[in-house]
Amino acid sequence: MITTATASYASPNRGNRFPFGRRLPCDIYWHGVSFHDSNIFSGQVNKFPGMMETVRKITLSRAMRTMQDLFPLEYNFYPRSWILPEELPLFMAEVRMMKDSNPSWKPTFIVKPDGGCQGDGIYLIKDPSDIRLTGSIQSRPAVVQEYICKPLLVDKLKFDIRLYVLLKSLEPLEIYIAKDGLSRFCTEPYQEPTLKNLHQVFMHLTNYSLNIHSGNFIHSDSANTGSKRTFSSILCRLSSRGADVKKLWSDIISLVIKTIIALTPELKVYYQSDIPAGKPGPTCFQILGFDILLMKDLKPMLLEVNANPSMRIEHEQELSPGVFENVPSPVDEKVKVAVIRDTLRLMDPQKKKKKDTQRQVQFSSLDPVALANVKYD
Template sequence: MRITFCTDLEKSVLVNNFEKRGWIHVNPEEEWNFYWAGMQTCRNLFGLESGYRMNDNQIINHFPNHHELTRKDLLVKNIKRYRKELERDGNPLAARAPNGKYLYLNFVPVTFVLPADYNMFVEEYRKNPQSTWIMKPCGKSQGAGIFLINKLSKLKRWSRESKTPFNPNLVKETYVISRYIDNPLLIGGKKFDLRLYVLVTSFRPLKAYLFKLGFCRFCTVKYDASMQELDNIFVHLTNVSVQRHGGDYNSMHGGKLSVDNLRLYLEGTRGKTVTDNLFKNITWLIVHSLKAVSYIISNDKHCFECYGYDIIIDNNLKPWLIEVNASPSLTSTTVNDRILKYKLIDNIISVVLPPNGIPE
């Protein structure tokens, strides 16, 4: 039996992988075995209106309600709920320090959803009025619509300006506002974040695989926490889609550094013990973020998903989960990038399909 595939994303790293295995490209209307679909396609396919039923030898690359993990507001809500449940059950994982912070589950910056949690945010802000916060629209990606604030007046102004004169009753877009990690680990004076890939083949029981080849994404401009640089996205946002437009962008290495090289750098500058500890904590953070949604995600055996984890490391070598992406970019900005993403897809197929290649 020849395997048939269809895809909404005409990315070479996908199509080359499929064709190298001798798979046949078909249209979604035809009989397909393997579908690498965009999120909208999955929404339509799993929607009640479609009534589509998958047969035993079909497999698709998203879980029906993956947004419980990948929407910024839902991720935070689910992690908060998970911690509360563990605490209620007296689970030692939910132990707190004397200052009220979680000892083991404190891996997400303090975050509120606006407009719903506005009053709670103001209360938290007043405890520490010197702090900087980062605002992100819940439904956008690639750094769109993000800005930093360090004064309540700026938030009030935003709130006023985002009500449109033509439609004052318009439901405002939901934003999350998080305490900005203002002591990021810098390399060469620049801020970076980690992009790691996590493949989940089942949520109940939880089965997840961490891809070894992640990378760091660097800002093109040196980090500067001063007030006048608050609006400079090239200083604060690591998204390649943002940094590409900076004057100092280097298209050879694309502002990227492999996780292996990060590890070597940290072992050389901070020592092996703390470096190992950091990577242990990163694994821990991934596992608990998945456990936090494992009961809510529709665990469909026809589904698997590769998530893009964005993690920031502060200068105490503590990792913070910033967000989880449902469709991590498969665009290659450099040669190394193409090799890495090609291997990523190849690995995913090898894990989700049995040796004879036919989903069952």
């Protein structure tokens, strides 16, 4: 908790909360969803203008494809993607060409609505002709990606990683990555996709908001059990099997850096539009949620980037039909409280006023990313 700074919290559902009235400026403004206050002329805001738009599935895919065209070996951690409906003919033609050149190739594809969240509207297909060509595809654009069929399994279950990343500034580019994250598990044993099991979402989709409705979902009461665990517990398990977890962590850091570099040009356009150089305005920072899938060979693959990752530290438990209560989640609390605490410490506006000889705060959950070897123009 920052005791030396005034903070403001803005929520779309609860309105704005200001400790001493709106007329007094705040050191830190904490918006609930997106940067949307044009009347902030100083201080720090926990959202970048345009971030919500920049990390949408279509925009992210365009940015990653641009970098893949320029640096194919450096950006091979993002699945091959096509944008619907505009690239549907291209998608069908490329898949047909790849099948002709390799008749044994039996791909699976995953279709994700552009503005979807929590697994809403996602479905798997085996053939481009299986895309649901309804009116909704025109009004609700989507991304179709090659599905990763050989994920790393733990306890025979597919899982993904939610890793928290603090983008502290754009100029200079300053990134911090949480030392721990969440591992979110499917609730049915994994099988490679077939026409018979394509619709089994509890087997193929790792979304917490979907799997929590499964009868097999296990609320975690420790870091290394249940349907949501700490990423560090997975790393310990892999290390005990002889896996090179240092290389894995290095690959994940590289993925995060390269993804943010791909997003930076568009972010700068939004930033300079809302906060022109030379005019009064706040500085921005933001906690992002990176969703990463590990392949069987431990290669990390980027699934998506969330501009507004959930920071809830409890889950709903049904006591009786239709009666729920909020129950603390030890796994969420362990990871998320540390991320928010250290984010506020890093952004502490009083920090700059402290003497250089004063002992610096040691951050337990966030590591600065070394950008010395990254050139960005």
